[in-house]
Amino acid sequence: MKKTLIAHSPDADDIFMYYAIKFGWVDMKNTYFDNIAKDIQTLNEDALNGVYDIVAISFALYPHIKDEYALLRTAVSFGEGYGPKIIKKKSVVLKKNFKVALSGKNTTNAMLFRIAYPHARVTYMNFLEIENAVISGDVDAGVLIHESILTYSSELEVEREIWDIWQELAGNDLPLPLGGMAIRRSIPLNKAIEYEATLTKAVQVARDHKDRLSKMLLERDLVRIDAATLDKYLELYANDESITLSEIQYRAINKLFEIGYKHGFYEVEVKIEDYLIPTEYTALRNS
Numbered sequence: 001m002k003k004t005l006i007a008h009s010p011d012a013d014d015i016f017m018y019y020a021i022k023f024g025w026v027d028m029k030n031t032y033f034d035n036i037a038k039d040i041q042t043l044n045e046d047a048l049n050g051v052y053d054i055v056a057i058s059f060a061l062y063p064h065i066k067d068e069y070a071l072l073r074t075a076v077s078f079g080e081g082y083g084p085k086i087i088k089k090k091s092v093v094l095k096k097n098f099k100v101a102l103s104g105k106n107t108t109n110a111m112l113f114r115i116a117y118p119h120a121r122v123t124y125m126n127f128l129e130i131e132n133a134v135i136s137g138d139v140d141a142g143v144l145i146h147e148s149i150l151t152y153s154s155e156l157e158v159e160r161e162i163w164d165i166w167q168e169l170a171g172n173d174l175p176l177p178l179g180g181m182a183i184r185r186s187i188p189l190n191k192a193i194e195y196e197a198t199l200t201k202a203v204q205v206a207r208d209h210k211d212r213l214s215k216m217l218l219e220r221d222l223v224r225i226d227a228a229t230l231d232k233y234l235e236l237y238a239n240d241e242s243i244t245l246s247e248i249q250y251r252a253i254n255k256l257f258e259i260g261y262k263h264g265f266y267e268v269e270v271k272i273e274d275y276l277i278p279t280e281y282t283a284l285r286n287s
Contacts (some may be wrong), residue, residue, distance in 0.1 A: 001032045004195070007046065008056040008075075009179075010037040011146035012223040012230055015236035017075045019213060020202040021223070028198040039126050040145070040179065041104020043065055044220070048106075053184045054195060060108040062275070063257055063266040069182035070192065070277050073245040074200040077237040078252065079176035084162040085135060085149050088141040094159060095273040101134065101142040108178050108256065109143050109162050115263050116165045131156070147225050164254040169259050174252040178237070190278050203243045210234065241276040 006021075008014040014037075020026045021033045038046070044061045046052055050068055062071055088094060099121045102110045114122065123139060130142035131152055141159055144152055166176045179197065183192055206213050214230055217223050223230055241249070253272045261269040 067277040072181040098140040
């Protein structure tokens with residue numbers, strides 16, 4: 001059997017969307033799946049270096065890897081009125097050039113933040129370290145992502161939501177594109193189509209059996225949060241809209257790429273429909 005490694009982040013939504021495969025509820029013929037969990041910026045850098053065949057990425061990274069990777073239609077996370085939060089200590093008034101901790105230069109939240117706050121002094125660190133860096137005073141503010149948007153210290157308060165920045169830049173109440181999955185283009189097309197179908201089924205099965213799967217993740221200490229927080233978090237980032245990309249999600253991703261291009265983050269403007277796996281190949285091949 002061929003071993004296929006799925007690289008994803010250690011946050012609860014990625015684990016939830018993958019573990020239907022890990023627990024053997026979903027499989028693929030002649031394929032053994034294994035996984036590795038790394039923080040999102042490390043995964044972005046690994047994608048830039050072509051380390052993995054299938055890897056979770058920030059949507060803002062994708063135009064930089066479009067020639068090497070196709071974007072999968074599944075295991076996607078969007079914000080709908082919520083998302084990463086800019087936080088600071090309650091006693092702090094931020095100056096124009098405040099020092100801020102971000103979770104990585106290629107993340108969606110970093111790109112939107114840098115557009116909105118061009119004078120801020122940015123430092124990058126692992127997302128798990130940001131909250132303590134703000135509390136200790138090492139930085140004036142930080143952008144929280146993943147589960148920390150629900151669990152941050154009472155010493156902190158929200159300065160601004162990344163969602164609000166997104167709405168000002170994008171308008172039209174488009175969902176905020178945060179994370180997805182990419183697959184190496186050198187994989188044979190029929191195999192890539194099969195991988196996408198298997199991963200899509202895994203997310204669907206996870207959603208269909210949310211309570212059971214959540215209980216198993218908690219019992220095995222595979223997530224960092226309690227049951228109530230996990231339930232709330234999954235409805236934010238591993239919900240029914242995570243199973244496969246919708247038309248409004250396509251528009252949102254294209255708007256993100258348009259904004260990035262206009263602000264000099266990309267050399268060319270990308271339309272995501274041009275960089276998906278052409279699943280119609282299967283029908284044509286069998287016709």
